[in-house]
Amino acid sequence: LLCRVNLSASGMGVVEAENGREALELARRERPDLVLLDVMMPDVDGWTVARELAADDRTRDIPIVFLTARAEAADKRMGQQLGGVGYLVKPFDPVMIGDFVENVISRVERGEREQLTRGITSAGGP
Amino acid sequence: VSAPATYDAADRARRLQRVAELLAEAVTPQEVLDAILTEGVRAAEAHAGAIGVLAEDGKTIELLAQRGYDPEVMAGWVTFPLDADLPMSEVLRTGEPVFITSIAERNRRYPALSHQGQEGHALAVLPLAVESAVFGGLSLSFDRDMEFEPERRELKMAFARQAAQALARSRLYAAEQSLRKRMTFLAEASELLASSLDYSRTLRRLAQLCVPGLADWCAIDMLGPNGEIQRLAVAHEDPEKVRWAYELQERYPPDPDAPHGVANVLRTGEAEFLPSIPQKLLDRAIGDDEELRRIVDELGLTSSIAVPLNARGRTLGALNLITADTHPPFTQADFELALELARRAAIAVDNARLYREAQRGANAAQALAYVADGVVLLDPEGIVRHWNPAAASITGLSEEDALDRPVSEVVPAWDALTSHVPLVAPGAAARPVTVPLVLGGQERWVSVSGVGFAPGRRVYALQDVTEERALEKARSDFVATASHELRTPLAAVYGAVRTLRRDDVELSDDDRTQFLEMIESEATRLARIVDQILLAGQLDADAVELELSECDPSDIAARVLESAQLHVPKTIQLSLDVDGSPKISCDEHKLRQVLVNLVDNAVKYSPDGGRVELRVRNGDGSCEIDVVDQGLGIPPSERERIFEKFYRLDPQQTHGVGGSGLGLYICRELVERMDGRLSVESEPGKGSRFRVELPAR
Numbered sequence: 001l002l003c004r005v006n007l008s009a010s011g012m013g014v015v016e017a018e019n020g021r022e023a024l025e026l027a028r029r030e031r032p033d034l035v036l037l038d039v040m041m042p043d044v045d046g047w048t049v050a051r052e053l054a055a056d057d058r059t060r061d062i063p064i065v066f067l068t069a070r071a072e073a074a075d076k077r078m079g080q081q082l083g084g085v086g087y088l089v090k091p092f093d094p095v096m097i098g099d100f101v102e103n104v105i106s107r108v109e110r111g112e113r114e115q116l117t118r119g120i121t122s123a124g125g126p
Numbered sequence: 127v128s129a130p131a132t133y134d135a136a137d138r139a140r141r142l143q144r145v146a147e148l149l150a151e152a153v154t155p156q157e158v159l160d161a162i163l164t165e166g167v168r169a170a171e172a173h174a175g176a177i178g179v180l181a182e183d184g185k186t187i188e189l190l191a192q193r194g195y196d197p198e199v200m201a202g203w204v205t206f207p208l209d210a211d212l213p214m215s216e217v218l219r220t221g222e223p224v225f226i227t228s229i230a231e232r233n234r235r236y237p238a239l240s241h242q243g244q245e246g247h248a249l250a251v252l253p254l255a256v257e258s259a260v261f262g263g264l265s266l267s268f269d270r271d272m273e274f275e276p277e278r279r280e281l282k283m284a285f286a287r288q289a290a291q292a293l294a295r296s297r298l299y300a301a302e303q304s305l306r307k308r309m310t311f312l313a314e315a316s317e318l319l320a321s322s323l324d325y326s327r328t329l330r331r332l333a334q335l336c337v338p339g340l341a342d343w344c345a346i347d348m349l350g351p352n353g354e355i356q357r358l359a360v361a362h363e364d365p366e367k368v369r370w371a372y373e374l375q376e377r378y379p380p381d382p383d384a385p386h387g388v389a390n391v392l393r394t395g396e397a398e399f400l401p402s403i404p405q406k407l408l409d410r411a412i413g414d415d416e417e418l419r420r421i422v423d424e425l426g427l428t429s430s431i432a433v434p435l436n437a438r439g440r441t442l443g444a445l446n447l448i449t450a451d452t453h454p455p456f457t458q459a460d461f462e463l464a465l466e467l468a469r470r471a472a473i474a475v476d477n478a479r480l481y482r483e484a485q486r487g488a489n490a491a492q493a494l495a496y497v498a499d500g501v502v503l504l505d506p507e508g509i510v511r512h513w514n515p516a517a518a519s520i521t522g523l524s525e526e527d528a529l530d531r532p533v534s535e536v537v538p539a540w541d542a543l544t545s546h547v548p549l550v551a552p553g554a555a556a557r558p559v560t561v562p563l564v565l566g567g568q569e570r571w572v573s574v575s576g577v578g579f580a581p582g583r584r585v586y587a588l589q590d591v592t593e594e595r596a597l598e599k600a601r602s603d604f605v606a607t608a609s610h611e612l613r614t615p616l617a618a619v620y621g622a623v624r625t626l627r628r629d630d631v632e633l634s635d636d637d638r639t640q641f642l643e644m645i646e647s648e649a650t651r652l653a654r655i656v657d658q659i660l661l662a663g664q665l666d667a668d669a670v671e672l673e674l675s676e677c678d679p680s681d682i683a684a685r686v687l688e689s690a691q692l693h694v695p696k697t698i699q700l701s702l703d704v705d706g707s708p709k710i711s712c713d714e715h716k717l718r719q720v721l722v723n724l725v726d727n728a729v730k731y732s733p734d735g736g737r738v739e740l741r742v743r744n745g746d747g748s749c750e751i752d753v754v755d756q757g758l759g760i761p762p763s764e765r766e767r768i769f770e771k772f773y774r775l776d777p778q779q780t781h782g783v784g785g786s787g788l789g790l791y792i793c794r795e796l797v798e799r800m801d802g803r804l805s806v807e808s809e810p811g812k813g814s815r816f817r818v819e820l821p822a823r
Binding site: 069093 | 606609610611613614616617618619620621622624625628630631633637640641644
């Protein structure tokens, strides 16, 4: 809800999934420009979703930003290994989420995807 | 001895008879010598007499006693060689008597004597023999020239035979007496040595026993652990002299490298016997020290025996016996006695030390048997020499399995494990390292510290820290869990407030309501987690107070269900089934807390929905309240662990089933404090049943 409201306010189209399984279906169907992925989800967790998206030709290139309460270095490394382009630790300011997502998308388009992935373990979020 | 006149033959025979009676009465060598040299010499018409015997070396003649000669002249004749050209030497060599009628004849036959006093007259030297073995000679000097006619010769020879018999008998007696004395002394010493395990005290008493019977001085020195000479005892009949000896020792400490005496004996383990102490030796020891020279002169040391206390190839100490002013110089027999004494003393010391070591070992083993830390002793070859019961219980390997075997065989991973453990020197601070030890398929965490002592010998102390480590891990997991758990509601509250305050976005009424509800429910969740953490802390500190009252469990269950109804997902069907509800005594608030928690869990672990039922039943003298779900269920291996503090079915929390890991721990603790029991039955994939049993009133 928080993300949807704030992203919509930035003029972005948002589709929401209740859990991991739904997220995978949605991503394959909608091919979004970016996935905001919670790690702690019932059923299929965020790591698994990221792994499956990467394994699927249709969704491989969709950039993923992890969104989680897990703040430990090991978790950030996991997000990095799974090719995430951003890692947001809760609590974060949802008002800034629109700018953050826009910035990530434009940098990915400029071909800075690898830098973003590397940045997960060093820099924070918005 | 006044020179008698000549007697007639009958008179001579009568006098000889009298001498024979005297000799028969004499017992000791001194009494025999007295009888020979007084009555005997007089009866033989002589004015002086002397007795010499063959010394122990078989080459020297020792003068035993004399009467009537000038003492100054005789001082030069204490001993003389058997092969000398002298009448006594000749008699001992040949066994035949020598009769010399005048001084002129003497000088002619024995030129070596020609410079001796010329005022003498006739001389007879007679062999002293028993059973044709010559052991000495009797010399008789006359104050006039004398023709030794056959009858006279025969009488003199008869006298010599009687004298020889008596002398031999008395010497035998004396030897026997002396032997008996030695045996008595040895027996006494042995008894003393066996009397106590305090060998220092025993040896001091032994030194005391040696004076003055055996020697004038007795000293016992022991070799210290670093090869130093430690004086254990000094004995002398006069305590004043003993004090003085200790003072002397202070002033002139023994030189361990000295070429003679105790130092030499301790160094070489060889005995040293000086029948007479050569002046040369004393001079060398004294050097230029005038004070020391005065002291040594005053001591008047005459002979010395220093014997080692040797046992099992090692020299433990030395026994030093010295004669001075009162005791005659030592003989070979004294030396042999000293050797025997030292042998027995050494055995006693060795036994006492062995016993003490064994005792110490036994005490240490006893201490190690009860200490909680595992103790492992390895020899330079890595063989296990000690493996105490704690080591056995930590490793699961009995002492029998481990002792006298290479440690790398006993615990195959030993070398790899201990390669990280620094060996510290004895007395240094231990530097324990915690290492994992897999034994019998079970992993234990063991804190190991090592001490290296003596070359190659190592002792390791083991402490099982598996529990501590698990607790530590649970604690750090808890911190991570609690922070995750707090972050999520915090993010929702913060995010909702931030979004509500945006003035650049027009929110729908529906969104606005949802944000406010979110704030409310997430704030409630936060409060509950904080409560749980606090409650767990109170339970730990045993600071939870119960307010017991009579309650109706079905009533409490109904109310729990009622409030749960408000927030469970639509996929969950809640129901209550009451079949008898005995009154119980409990803290109503705490019981409700337990049931709320169990219902929440049932809902949480039923992600696909299903029925969650509360059942209240009459048990056997108790009330049973079951919370039954159709959810994920709990694997058998986890069924007890879920009640542990901080334990979570899904520690990574990736499945989104949140919780502090404290809920069930708190539930069980609370139920047990109300004298009840909380148990679980479950089938993975089919659901779980948690049962609260509380005693009926």
